[in-house]
Amino acid sequence: MSDVIDTAVAALNEKMGDGGFSGVAKFVVEDEGAIMIDGDGARAGDEDADVTLTASTDTFKAILDGEMNPTAAFMTGKLSVDGDMGKAMALSSVLG
Numbered sequence: 001m002s003d004v005i006d007t008a009v010a011a012l013n014e015k016m017g018d019g020g021f022s023g024v025a026k027f028v029v030e031d032e033g034a035i036m037i038d039g040d041g042a043r044a045g046d047e048d049a050d051v052t053l054t055a056s057t058d059t060f061k062a063i064l065d066g067e068m069n070p071t072a073a074f075m076t077g078k079l080s081v082d083g084d085m086g087k088a089m090a091l092s093s094v095l096g
Contacts, residue, residue, distance in 0.1 A: 002032040004057055005044050009035055011064055012042035016094055023087045028054040037091065051083035051091070 008027075012035065025037045026049035036045040053070075055063070059078045062068035070092040073079035081088045 002029075004029060004032045004061075005035060008060065008064060009042045009044055012037060012094075016041055021091065021094055023051070023084070023090070024049040025087055025091050026052045027060065028052060029060045030054065030056050032057055037094070049083065051081060051085070051087040053079060053081055053088060053091070055079045 008029070016037075021037050021039060021041075023038070024047075026045075026047070027035045027037065028046075029035070033044060034046040036043055036047055036049065055073065055078060059068065059073055063070050063073055063079070068078075070079060074081060074088075
């Protein structure tokens with residue numbers, strides 16, 4: 001498992017608190033792995049999801065650190081979204 005994924009899982013779980021996420025999302029970090037986010041929180045994994053977001057390691061770190069807005073990343077092509085756009089928007093509030 002990648003250090004980037006391990007660190008991101010911990011950070012995402014801290015950001016979400018007890019709220020979790022309604023639905024199933026997958027965040028693919030290129031060349032590192034994937035993170036699953038659902039009602040139980042975040043964990044490393046690569047399963048089917050309602051929405052899949054894909055970004056480079058640098059873009060993902062910038063979003064997670066609050067240095068880049070997920071919507072801006074999507075609009076500039078740094079973040080791709082495949083699946084339920086409504087779930088992607090809901091995830092954006094979790095990341096923000």
